[in-house]
Amino acid sequence: MRRKLIAGNWKMNGLLASGRGLARDLAAQLGDQPPACEFLVCPPFHLLVPVAEEIAGSPVLLGAQDCHSAEKGAHTGDVSAAMLADLGCSHVILGHSERRADHGESNSLVRAKAEAAFGAALVPVICIGETEDQRQAGEALAVVGAQIAGSLPQAEGEFVVAYEPVWAIGSGRTPTRDDVGDVHGHIRTLLCDRLGDARGRAIRILYGGSVKAANAGELLGIDQVDGALVGGASLEASEFRAIGTACA
């Protein structure tokens, strides 16, 4: 059985006081829950330490939103996987479509970052997904397949795949149940082909793109959907908790 994972991507939101406050609310709201799922929060870099302090002792896991592919060295402004692990992170989001678009991140760079994450014992959450034009051209499965082939680490280690159609992120729009099921089923087949049945079936595949409490039950009930990567709705503790409750 794959336990569902609800991951919050805070993106570039929150200053010290508000970030601490949100983390404190999350720890209070999620701490005493019999967890139907695992919760992960991924604040921006400057909030990792304060958030780690606020969620200490709660079941909420800590993740970052990116890391560099190198272990250390002359990379001004960048952060290594080991630095993130040192701050208490267990996970790191990699290859989010906003980083692929804003920073020109390629599949091979995402793969190198994922392998760097393994080197620091972090679990990479590797994001893939088609643009609206690609979906309309009937290319969604091919695009996702190419991203799987190019972005996944070749080394052994635990990772998570997040399927996030680019056009669904922050738009309030979601694919149909059938479309989500088709893509997740395709990803599962590709994972099993690549890693063998046992390992391929153990990998969690999250859906991301406009998930909120109101649609979480439906999306999380689709075959092969093992959780959600949540942007906007993760910035409110009660909404985030309600998404987790939908797992039950």
Ligand code: PEP
């Ligand atoms: C995201 O950015 O990963 C995301 C899914 O955002 P939202 O939930 O706001 O669509």
